[in-house]
Amino acid sequence: MIRTRFAPSPTGYLHIGGARTALFSWAYARKHGGQFVLRIEDTDLDRSTQQSVQAILDGMAWLGLDYDEGPYYQMQRIARYHEIAERLLQEGLAYRCYASKEELDLLREQQRAAGLKPRYDGRWRDSKQTPPVGVKPVIRLKNPSDGHVVFEDLIKGKITVANNELDDLVLIRSDGTPTYNFGVVVDDLDMNISHVIRGDDHVNNTPRQINILKALGAPVPQYAHVPMILGADGERLSKRHGAVSVLHYREEGYLPKAFVNYLARLGWSHGDEEIFSVDQLVEWFDLTAINRSPAKFNPEKLRWLNQHYLKNENDSHLAQLVKPFLEKDNCPMRDEDYLLQVIQLLKERVSTVSELADAAVYFFRPLEPSHELKAQFFNQEAKPLLLALIDKLDALEVWNRESIHEAIKNTATAFNVKLPKIAMPLRVAVTGEAQTPSIDAILALLGKNEVLARMKQQINQFQD
Numbered sequence: 001m002i003r004t005r006f007a008p009s010p011t012g013y014l015h016i017g018g019a020r021t022a023l024f025s026w027a028y029a030r031k032h033g034g035q036f037v038l039r040i041e042d043t044d045l046d047r048s049t050q051q052s053v054q055a056i057l058d059g060m061a062w063l064g065l066d067y068d069e070g071p072y073y074q075m076q077r078i079a080r081y082h083e084i085a086e087r088l089l090q091e092g093l094a095y096r097c098y099a100s101k102e103e104l105d106l107l108r109e110q111q112r113a114a115g116l117k118p119r120y121d122g123r124w125r126d127s128k129q130t131p132p133v134g135v136k137p138v139i140r141l142k143n144p145s146d147g148h149v150v151f152e153d154l155i156k157g158k159i160t161v162a163n164n165e166l167d168d169l170v171l172i173r174s175d176g177t178p179t180y181n182f183g184v185v186v187d188d189l190d191m192n193i194s195h196v197i198r199g200d201d202h203v204n205n206t207p208r209q210i211n212i213l214k215a216l217g218a219p220v221p222q223y224a225h226v227p228m229i230l231g232a233d234g235e236r237l238s239k240r241h242g243a244v245s246v247l248h249y250r251e252e253g254y255l256p257k258a259f260v261n262y263l264a265r266l267g268w269s270h271g272d273e274e275i276f277s278v279d280q281l282v283e284w285f286d287l288t289a290i291n292r293s294p295a296k297f298n299p300e301k302l303r304w305l306n307q308h309y310l311k312n313e314n315d316s317h318l319a320q321l322v323k324p325f326l327e328k329d330n331c332p333m334r335d336e337d338y339l340l341q342v343i344q345l346l347k348e349r350v351s352t353v354s355e356l357a358d359a360a361v362y363f364f365r366p367l368e369p370s371h372e373l374k375a376q377f378f379n380q381e382a383k384p385l386l387l388a389l390i391d392k393l394d395a396l397e398v399w400n401r402e403s404i405h406e407a408i409k410n411t412a413t414a415f416n417v418k419l420p421k422i423a424m425p426l427r428v429a430v431t432g433e434a435q436t437p438s439i440d441a442i443l444a445l446l447g448k449n450e451v452l453a454r455m456k457q458q459i460n461q462f463q464d
Contacts, residue, residue, distance in 0.1 A: 002034030003194050006060075006067075007184065009041045010052035013245030014059035016297060017199060017229050017237065020263045024226060025197045026065045027264070027285040037191055038070035041184070043177045059246040062256050063263075064278065069191070074183050081178040084186050084216070085139045085171050093215045094171060096137035097124040119167040139172040141182075141212060149207035154224035154287045156200070161207040169208050181205055185212045193221050197287070200225035224287050227294045229266055237297055253325065253353025254302070258309040262302045267295035275308060307351040315343045318353065325357030331364035338363075341445055345437050363446065366454055367432025374428070374461060382425035383462040385415055389422060390455050399448045405440040429458035 006022040008014065014022075029036040038060065042048040057071065074081075088094035099107075099120075108118040125142060144163040153159050171182040178186070184205075188196060203225045213220050229237045249259055260278055268291070270276070270284040310318070319339050327333070342363045343356065350356045361367060369378075392407040412422050427439050430451055436442055443451045 002032040004029045005037040007039040011047040030282045035068040038067040039072045136174040140168040197224045258306040303351045362431040369432045377425040378462045385422045401440045401444045
């Protein structure tokens with residue numbers, strides 16, 4: 001059975017690169033009827049936090065990446081790593097190294113000065129020395145000194161590394177915690193992981209991990225190293241490019257289905273398809289379709305995709321998503337039907353749920369126009385137009401778009417002005433904004449009493 005895993009370190013949030021790795025691993029397992037395992041690699045005691053663990057779990061849940069097993073925590077498996085290390089010691093495939101940090105720092109300095117690649121020199125590998133008193137050793141693997149590690153990367157192709165390029169890596173640190181390379185191997189072995197899909201920043205670790213597996217006489221999983229994600233400028237992805245927490249995008253009002261769609265297209269494609277469902281992704285997903293070159297993160301493309309999904313989203317679902325934003329902005333809620341009508345009027349004009357909420361505020365509470373808008377539209381020419389319009393609107397027996405439009409049009413005709421001369425100051429007075437949907441639609445939805453109250457409130461600020 002195909003079994004994949006996502007194994008983040010809880011030293012920060014779930015970022016875009018990690019989320020994409022999780023998505024590809026999840027999609028591959030789902031495509032082949034396999035299983036997807038979540039593992040938390042929390043052995044970096046100084047930097048791992050429960051807050052980061054929760055951010056990872058919340059990010060996975062938001063993206064809909066359900067896992068069949070886990071989360072497993074490495075710190076709960078310490079005894080298992082020691083058991084395997086002890087076995088390697090007994091079989092002569094590993095050894096205790098008592099070299100101090102100062103010794104190793106000096107060794108590296110000397111190697112650099114000689115123009116050599118810094119690496120451990122194996123001084124305790126076959127040493128007969130008496131171990132120094134009071135020194136806690138590390139446990140190192142006896143890496144093969146000749147031959148090559150050869151593996152077929154499912155994305156990059158055949159990779160060959162000479163064993164003499166690899167030194168005897170540490171398996172267990174002096175504090176008893178496993179190193180990344182050792183913990184990963186034991187976990188992948190115990191959890192029967194068949195396919196390791198991860199970022200290509202790990203490709204240099206793979207030969208080391210294969211040698212540990214061979215020392216254990218264990219099967220070697222298939223590896224697929226996904227190229228990194230760059231910013232649109234070709235530089236390494238950073239916060240200024242949008243490389244923030246996945247949950248930041250949830251807070252900004254992106255839809256998870258749009259975000260997953262965009263993540264999938266970062267380095268993977270199915271023909272020319274740009275927009276597809278999660279089910280289609282699972283049906284189409286293939287590791288051979290992952291590009292070998294780095295992907296580029298484009299926030300504008302993500303916004304465009306989110307806008308597409310937003311336009312096609314169920315209004316009732318959007319209402320549930322937008323409510324928390326409106327409540328946070330001190331907007332008193334009205335009935336559900338009113339909110340649905342607001343959403344229908346605005347959803348074509350925005351790209352995110354947060355933008356939808358921002359655009360909807362004036363439907364729930366009056367907004368004071370800026371000084372600039374008042375200076376531009378609240379003038380002596382506009383005041384008599386709006387005073388006359390107040391009378392016409394007040395006299396309407398039927399309050400709908402058609403009757404409102406007719407009242408505005410008749411007022412403009414009576415004063416011999418074009419519609420914008422009255423529509424713009426009206427819009428600013430009622431909404432506090434200069435860019436909105438059709439003003440007659442807004443007035444119809446706000447209701448007669450609210451519209452007249454806002455107009456009368458603002459007319460006092462017009463210049464005489």
